[in-house]
Amino acid sequence: MTRDEENPYRYVEVRGEVVEKVRGSVAREHVDGLADKYHGGPYENPIQSERVMLRTAPERQFIFE
Secondary structure, three states: OOOOOOOOOOOOEEEEEEEEEEOOOHHHHHHHHHHHHHHHOOOOOOOOOOEEEEEEEEEEEEEEE
């Protein structure tokens, strides 16, 4: 689903259980990859805390229109 520019109150919510926590260099490489994809280079802002990715198994979803 893409962002609805005509209705900013429309959104999707996915709820579920965390099934995996990814930390350390793998999580750091992920943020650098996203920065490269969307901004053309590594993440420039120095991260002062540990980056953690939470992978979730979806249990239910809501679409608010």
